[in-house]
Amino acid sequence: MSTKEASTLTLNELFPSPTPSTAPGSPRFWPGLTPTSVEELKTNLKDNHERWHIFFNDMRFHNHSAHSALALWALGADESILQASYKDSSAYQRPAFEAPNAITATNWKDHLGDEKYYQGYLKFFNEEIKTHGGDEVLKKYVFTNEANIAAGGGPNPSMLQRFLAGLLHPLIHTGYGLEFNLPGMLVEGLAQTAVHEVQTENLLPASVFKSNDGVENLTSRLLRGVGLKNTPAEHKDGVHALTVLARVFADDRLGKNLTEDIRKNFSDTVLNGGHIIKEYTDQWTFHGKLEDLVEELVWANVVIYAIGGWEGAGKPLNADFFYMHLVTSSLFLSSLVHRISSTDAERLLRGYFAISLAVYISQGKPTLDIAGFYEDTTVHPTPPGPLPTPSEGTHPSPSSPIAVTPNPWFAILQTTIVHRDDHLPKLQRALSHYAELYGGRISGSFANTELKGAEHLDGTLFVRAAILTTNRMGWVREGEPPLHFWDRRGFFKSSAESKA
Template identity: 45%
Template structure:
């Protein structure tokens, strides 16, 4: 495939209400600028911009800015900034083939070779079959005797604070084969660190089918399972099968097994959790319970993930001292959750369940690893605002022309949020605000009391859960911007917090 095939000039619109919609501002000029920058990034730069394994976020930032309506000059400026810190991609010592696929897994020197391998695979087999084979098949996770060591590809997919999932998710969401190939190559460059969370029975051993037949069947099945008409307007807060994710979260909070433990290195808190066999077994048990009876109810699980991970980051980050700990690691639980529906659309039901299981278990492990922050919903709602903008930065609109003399309001609090996110130099800000804005659109009709049905068992409830409503997303977006700085409006830059929640 040449670059024009890997990065098509026309990006198709979202095919489901579950996927983020594009903001006004996307046009021919911004799209052309986006595609040229993505091509250049694909050809020139490595997936890590340093030898510590820090990820090249160039494609993430550009795609987030573009879909939020960022102009061509803004995209050009963002790419010029990102180029200054990147490492050049180097030729790998040898090519990657099916025969030596597992030999160089976890070795970033072979990133380019894996990238070439997946470009060929996508061209030959298509997107659906490539994802099925290399992420969700038994063979490429637990092996079949022909690959040597176990590849554990789905485990690598959620490594590195779940960055490979983000990259592949962008490729699938926007229909860009080059981004998808980069994400799969990035998956191969990560170590398999959380294999203890991999559950073998979720990967059925299937006969190898003709790839074209598999791609056709997968496309048909995913269109049936994930369609714009399958999700009820106001599904019951009590799940029809399996406990709600927020119920599981309440159980984790009350389980002494998960009491906070400060690791030697707080940035290695995730792997510290995985070293405790008892904790791992309980996390797997919770993931099993959460998915019990899920087939036919997949979309509800997407929504549960959205609420749980935003609650972990936002409510968990709002401390008793009424300050916001914008934890860098739990923030990634928010941004990664956005891509789960896109990925699920591309694969069949058995793969959807494997994805949901490993992602849910990984989310819980990160939450526990960061110190299991308290979830005080009452404190959060009593002390946060839907006004978002700090008082000193507000320019409210007078309603005198409407006959309401002296009344001033903020017209739409999301507009200054997105405007500031577009402008902010931190590349995570547009990603997290895009996610929160999408959830506010998708779940904006969830009113206080919606989750009251989860309160039947007092031992499995989050305190003040009845207060939880769709303003959660706006409140968390405002807290995030205040912590990182309303820089467009003149505030100094803030920073993500990395110290965890071990002193609470």
């Protein structure tokens, strides 16, 4: 074996058996895991690593094979489901190909944004993690000044911007590596970051890196404080993320001149309104513990997806493809922020929030009718098709629909696991986790924010969102046909009407 080969992690080292993150707020692995399902998962991850490129076409659409495999496995899917899902996703992947040249510590900045060098970056970050460890490499190549500001002029490397580019896919991919303790996913996530283009300069300008890397401001130090009693829902001083969301919705400068060209909408939003969005995210108050701040972002993004997607009584959810990614990506914030410094966490969370708001705006900035949403939606789904017949003495009574579906999440996740859509298990896993963490939040918890109707928000938001999503995507286990594509029509009509 050559010296270079000896300095890289083997496939078995890249993809060991997953173990859950110990970071506060990280998700569980659901019961259902078996030795066979673990081996099938590792086989698929290794195959994906060796055979496929990170983009499956020339439009830079992302390879999600590993994401859906890990989400399904963590929900308890057996090996046959993992195998079928990976076979489906492999059918349209693009084969990996060698980079024109090797990536080294000397030239790693020279080919940023060039997808032809993906394999080169894979090998480079493999070597770096083998030598220095994942946490150190993540910090050095995403969060340091050197990774973001060019020394002596020239284009900035802008690695944190790249990390948040591509509808947050580099963050998602890296997040899977941290959450499941899989070095291979971290290697792939960093390589994916390197080949993404810079898309969000106005949202996360280089000026945020001007301060000393080693010096944390007072606000950032307070983030690590313990014993603070207020939750983000309860704090009375400062600006909550939901208040920022309300202010963005009310600002008529944001969301003007949108068309049905979705990519152009996002780039125009960042170009013309990025400085305004950053002004709003700078208003967001950092207080308490990191998990409290992550929770604020979770509520904001689920409100955007679920309540923004609710278009009136009796209408199906507008299950927006782009808003859905705001929810799935938020699942990894807990795993990320507890692996980096407080200063880096602040940059990450503010940048992430800015991206989320830009996506909300560019898809039409729909009205958030919280009161109407709660009046129309349910926390007790009735799956279609034949239903069980509870026996006499069943609690709470044989005739109660609760006796048929006593826990809505079991029904939702059962049909999710066998659905062919590769994003659905990621979304429902995130929503079920948030129901576990925040399901006990009472109405009135957010009454002190400026978001209209926020006093109605409570912990049932997540199950309501999951039920609406299942109704839209199809109860396939129960015999309904699937919706083959997430909604991409945006909210341009509804946002225009809301301003009339």
